[in-house]
Amino acid sequence: SDFDGNASYEFGLAMAKKAGAMIKDAFRRPKTVDTKTCDIDFVTDTDRAVEKMLLSEISARFPTHKFIGEEASADGTKNSLTAEPTWIIDPIDGTMNFIHRYPLVCVSIGLWVDKEPFAGFVFNPILDLFYSARKNEGAFLNGKRLHVSDTTSLSQSLVMFELGTARDPAKRESVIENFNRLLDRGHGFRSMGTCALNMCAVAEGGADAYFEYGVHSWDVAAGSLIVREAGGYVCDPSGGDLDVMSRRMLCAASPVLAHEICSLLFQIYPERDD
Ligand code: IPD
Secondary structure (H helix, E strand, C coil), X not given: CCCCHHHHHHHHHHHHHHHHHHHXXXXXXXXXXXXXXXXXXXXXXXHHHHHXXXXXXXXXXXXXXXXXXXXXXXCCCCCCCCCCCEEEEEEEECHHHHHHCCCCCEEEEEEEECCEEEEEEEEECCXXXXXXXXXXXXXEECCEEXXXXXXXXXXXXXXXXXXXXXXXXXXXXXXXXXXXXXXXXXXXXXXXXXXXXXHHHHHCCCCCEEEEECCCHHHHCCHHHHHHHCCCEEECCCCCCCCCCCCXXXXXXXXXXHHHHHHHCCCCXXXXXX
């Protein structure tokens, strides 16, 4: 097709910066907060404004490109990922943190082409951390090349682990069961409250692995490329290939470590994004 990689990459970078400026501007101001699927699943006026801005900019610049956004999907709209260039966007990943002014928040923008990640941008404008990756060209933090750790064993690992933003019993049970299974086997566990920044932590070698059941395509679309381009491994928590619409994700510094963790996990299969 007539996909222009350079133009799309530069545009995505500019959009992440523009979205980041909106998030930073709103961070310390009073917020309008609504709930979505349950009483701890939030959306703010800023989530909506950022997504609206991105959708209108993208459709003006690349009218043929597709768009999958968290807030556009909040009414239960299903998305199918096609081979067309598709922007997969979380306007604010870490909305709970944003509401509490806990400074781990970011915009996550992934551009997928032929059902593969082509570019990924994760920007935390509060701490000024800009993660970026382009297919086959490496991953960067504020322009500096990233590499995953050389950890190959769970016994030596710091593992990112999320409680999630759902109250349903199946999700809760899986969180508790998996924490019980892993707790005594790793060095330690951390939770940043944003999937995209957890993935970037693995990419930069600050953490060794991360998995979560119940994440959405917009949470992992950018981070999965950033981890891979930093030399890391991203897969389904069963050990199979990552399916970005499956709401299941595991990433690690190495395939050996990924498969060790996969073999220990209690599996759940949340309702898909498509
Ligand atoms: C959520 C965050 C959270 C993760 C959830 C995500 P949101 O995204 O990444 O850390 O545990 O699974 O849905 O709602 O803040 O965009």
